[in-house]
Amino acid sequence: DTEVTQTPKHLVMGMTNKKSLKCEQHMGHRAMYWYKQKAKKPPELMFVYSYEKLSINESVPSRFSPECPNSSLLNLHLHALQPEDSALYLCASSQDLGQWRDSPLHFGNGTRLTVT
């Protein structure tokens, strides 16, 4: 079992809905990530938080809004999504970004999102 917990596991939402994805880790990791994975494609980086501050935004549309309330939690707020946003959203964490470069990612099981 993974040590990165994501909820919900599945989410169906309409294009006018507002929903949130949640991610939690208790490994003391200080870097947390959101990735998007379409079917039969590799994970694509969306956002990176380091020490609770947004470090990287890969030009993600503003209908995706990340939040890092504390070092253990990472949220992804969703609003006015499009059907093409349907995908598996993966949360990951790592010990650190830069200080310790030997810092692999630990992934959650993901939230499978369907936008109707």
Place this chain on the structure above:
Amino acid sequence: AQSVSQHNHHVILSEAASLELGCNYSYGGTVNLFWYVQYPGQHLQLLLKYFSGDPLVKGIKGFEAEFIKSKFSFNLRKPSVQWSDTAEYFCAVTDSGGGFKTIFGAGTRLFVKA
């Protein structure tokens, strides 16, 4: 821009056959290299990693990978595959000059016939 190429998208092997999956990356600076595996219905998990030192690294379940800096390659190998190795394998690179972003290759789907 940094990129990761995996040469084989689908590989089918019989049990006990040897495996080699190719991975090349484009970044010329200092990199960390990883192989991740995703078993059917499971989360992505680390198979092995290269940070520094011996370019031949050993991971879990009998996998190993060799970093060849001159070829920008990090190929994954296993001498004898098992049916339980059926999974998708992703090569990934984290570079020190790109904000420590981890970029994944397209993945290789391995199917091992029993």
